[in-house]
Amino acid sequence: MSTGFRGYLRRGFDRLERAGDVVFGPDANPLAQLGALGWFLFWIVAATGIYLFIFFDTGVVNAYASVEWLSDAHWFHAGVARSLHRYASDLMVAVMLIHLVREFCLDRYRGVRWFSWLTGVPLIWFVYISGITGYWLVWDMLAQYVAVTSTELLDWLPIFGEPIARNFLSPEALSGRFFTLMVFLHIAIPLILLLAMWIHIQRVSRARVNPARPLAAMVLGSLILVAFVLPAQSQGPADLAREPTELGIDWFLLPLYPLINILPPGVIWGGAAIFTVGFAALPWLPAQRANRAAEVFLDHCNGCARCVEDCPYAAVELVPRTDGAPFPHQVAVNAGRCVACGICMGSCPSSSPFRRVGDLLTGIDLPDYPLKELRERVISGALRLEGSIRILTLACEHGAARPGLGTVFLPCVAMAPPSLIDFILSRGHADGVCVAGCAEERCQNRLGIEWTEARFARTRDPYLRRRVPRERLVTVWAGPTETARLERERVAFADRLAALPTEAPRVVRQSDPERVLDEAAM
Amino acid sequence: MTGIAQRITAALGTLAIVAGVAVLSASPSVRALPEGMAVVKLSFSHGGPRNCRELSAEELSDLPANMRRKEVCDRARAPIYLELDLNGTTMLAEELPPSGIADDGPSRIYRRFMVSAGTHQVAIRLRERAAGSGFDFVAERQITLTEAQSLAIDFRPETGGFIFN
Numbered sequence A: 001m002s003t004g005f006r007g008y009l010r011r012g013f014d015r016l017e018r019a020g021d022v023v024f025g026p027d028a029n030p031l032a033q034l035g036a037l038g039w040f041l042f043w044i045v046a047a048t049g050i051y052l053f054i055f056f057d058t059g060v061v062n063a064y065a066s067v068e069w070l071s072d073a074h075w076f077h078a079g080v081a082r083s084l085h086r087y088a089s090d091l092m093v094a095v096m097l098i099h100l101v102r103e104f105c106l107d108r109y110r111g112v113r114w115f116s117w118l119t120g121v122p123l124i125w126f127v128y129i130s131g132i133t134g135y136w137l138v139w140d141m142l143a144q145y146v147a148v149t150s151t152e153l154l155d156w157l158p159i160f161g162e163p164i165a166r167n168f169l170s171p172e173a174l175s176g177r178f179f180t181l182m183v184f185l186h187i188a189i190p191l192i193l194l195l196a197m198w199i200h201i202q203r204v205s206r207a208r209v210n211p212a213r214p215l216a217a218m219v220l221g222s223l224i225l226v227a228f229v230l231p232a233q234s235q236g237p238a239d240l241a242r243e244p245t246e247l248g249i250d251w252f253l254l255p256l257y258p259l260i261n262i263l264p265p266g267v268i269w270g271g272a273a274i275f276t277v278g279f280a281a282l283p284w285l286p287a288q289r290a291n292r293a294a295e296v297f298l299d300h301c302n303g304c305a306r307c308v309e310d311c312p313y314a315a316v317e318l319v320p321r322t323d324g325a326p327f328p329h330q331v332a333v334n335a336g337r338c339v340a341c342g343i344c345m346g347s348c349p350s351s352s353p354f355r356r357v358g359d360l361l362t363g364i365d366l367p368d369y370p371l372k373e374l375r376e377r378v379i380s381g382a383l384r385l386e387g388s389i390r391i392l393t394l395a396c397e398h399g400a401a402r403p404g405l406g407t408v409f410l411p412c413v414a415m416a417p418p419s420l421i422d423f424i425l426s427r428g429h430a431d432g433v434c435v436a437g438c439a440e441e442r443c444q445n446r447l448g449i450e451w452t453e454a455r456f457a458r459t460r461d462p463y464l465r466r467r468v469p470r471e472r473l474v475t476v477w478a479g480p481t482e483t484a485r486l487e488r489e490r491v492a493f494a495d496r497l498a499a500l501p502t503e504a505p506r507v508v509r510q511s512d513p514e515r516v517l518d519e520a521a522m
Numbered sequence B: 001m002t003g004i005a006q007r008i009t010a011a012l013g014t015l016a017i018v019a020g021v022a023v024l025s026a027s028p029s030v031r032a033l034p035e036g037m038a039v040v041k042l043s044f045s046h047g048g049p050r051n052c053r054e055l056s057a058e059e060l061s062d063l064p065a066n067m068r069r070k071e072v073c074d075r076a077r078a079p080i081y082l083e084l085d086l087n088g089t090t091m092l093a094e095e096l097p098p099s100g101i102a103d104d105g106p107s108r109i110y111r112r113f114m115v116s117a118g119t120h121q122v123a124i125r126l127r128e129r130a131a132g133s134g135f136d137f138v139a140e141r142q143i144t145l146t147e148a149q150s151l152a153i154d155f156r157p158e159t160g161g162f163i164f165n
Helices: A004-024 A034-055 A063-072 A075-105 A111-138 A141-155 A164-168 A176-200 A213-229 A257-262 A265-284 A306-310 A343-347 A371-383 A418-426 A448-456 A483-499 A513-521 B003-024 B057-062
Strands: A246-248 A316-320 A329-333 A391-396 A407-410 A432-437 A473-477 B029-031 B037-046 B050-054 B071-077 B080-086 B089-096 B107-116 B118-127 B137-145 B150-156 B161-164
Touching (some): A004 A075, A034 A213, A063 A111, A075 A111, A075 A213, A111 A141, A111 A176, A141 A164, A141 A265, A164 B037, A306 A316, A343 A448, A371 A391, A371 A407, A371 A418, A448 A473, A473 A483, B080 B107, B089 B107
Parallel strands (some): A391 A407
Antiparallel strands (some): A316 A329, B080 B118, B118 B137, B150 B161
16 A cells, blocks of 8 residues: 555546546556557557558658648548558557556556666657657658757757758758658667567566557547548648748647757756656666565475466576476576565465465465465454454455455465465355455556456466355455445445355354464464 | 447547547647748858978978878868858857867858848858958848748858858
8 A cells, every 4th residue: 555645646546547447448448558558559650651651752852742642642541541650659659658657656667677667768769759750751841840950959969060950951951861861760760669669578477568459449440530530731841941930739749849949958958868867767766675576485386387377577487496306397586577466476386375284385485475474364364353244355455455354465466375265264264255456457466366367267277166155255356546445345245245045164163362373373 | 337338438538539639749839930030040061271381301301202291281170260240230259169079170050040020131251260360251141031031041162152042
């Protein structure tokens, strides 16, 4: 649970996302899949760009005429492609910036997640430079304004011999070769952008690069519809003998240009440098106080690789066996990638709270919140439950639950192995279990909700045992601003439990603290 | 909300967002140049002279036969000096240093002056050696600019000096 400024930010974003759930539905909520949407928009921009290149004349003399020709004479395909190219680029900028703010608000940029944040910073510049060079190619009055303003700004840097802006001094000075260079840059920089996007997701396991199909269809359909109704238009041919006066500005890709005209170049470059360095350094300002990485106990690990499959951060790897045990592999944790979410612990078949022999250890455990401690917290939490219907809540610390009786917090609900639910119900620690995770499609640890649902549905290892009465288990996916909804769901669950014809199968009904502590010590 | 109603709401929401993006991609407009104004751009690239001297007969005899040039020059160029007056007001009076790490490149300038549309008296003077006196190139011209017109002043000594485009 976040408090302070970040808590406000997080709750603010959560309210927005929940509103998005109402409008779009959780599966198509664009706020929950901004990264994937960014990839989708990139492919639209790339595909339409390749198509436009067929019709575009790359020479400075005919560039404007070719763009006008494709927009007017061939408006129904090339013109639409042009509008799609522009609007998808703009939408990509918006998606990228909201993605950035969201990850900041959710505190998903520090600690081991520094890599994705740091590699995301250059993406911002690549996207902007791609867009700026694209506007240049139309060679209308806006392109002239962008070209002259950009080159005048660049000339302030003491790295160019001849002032680049001299290329735009007069119509006679304009070099076709320089214009061709811009065409080359508009192809090369998006390719670099693609490479940088690929690097950006390298430390994310099962990175989502495709949005949900309904969302993708709606975005593409809307882009096409808008391309027909509001086609992108040029703003008159460039004329270096005249200055652009009134210009329609693209407020997504060119928002700084009016400022560049007003402020000295040093201020613009200084601001850009401070922004870049400041953003790049954010993961360490201050650094996250992270829990210790998961630890492997080879005596309980047979190298089944379930934790490797389930880790959202590719922090667990399968490596050759080192202890002579008769298994080909064991797992190893890359501490530099582990966020200590505990999902690996929840996936380990050895994570059985029923274990009675020796100390309660599992194949992969969290040093700061081991399975043994989880079992103790569950038992002591169950002890405090009152009333005829006792519901124990296993709550994600990033979700809607607040501290209260019978609530056990976890870094992620997928940290709880399905056998823990069996343990709670079959041992009579509670009449029902409420698993309260993050809001749907917004799991703090990306895959926690998906894995939990699949395990409970008995479609993903480790399965929830058949003997566990499913009606005594409820999952509630709610964001930090949905505490009231969680409470309502718990009350409704209690009502359903009360209406059940028979009691939960209880092996032991705990009411004696000593017995409970005995069990915890087992 | 039912499934179909949800999808319709979602589609309308997406359409509204995309339409908003399309509108913001070309509006609101900004005024890049204030009304009634024009622009004078002064830009050129010109190398100042180098300091040269003739070698003495003794120095020449010390050199291999194929390297006996009578005159040797410093690598560095001299800075040039430039003045621009507009309607009698000095808008620019500046020494332009040579470019390059070894000061061996040409002096360069790119300046942009916003002026009101109408008739103006322009005087521009250039001295090849900033440390000297007088001017090597001088041009005076009365120019008439319409609103948003862009006048470029270039410099090409081989064609007589300043060029007004």
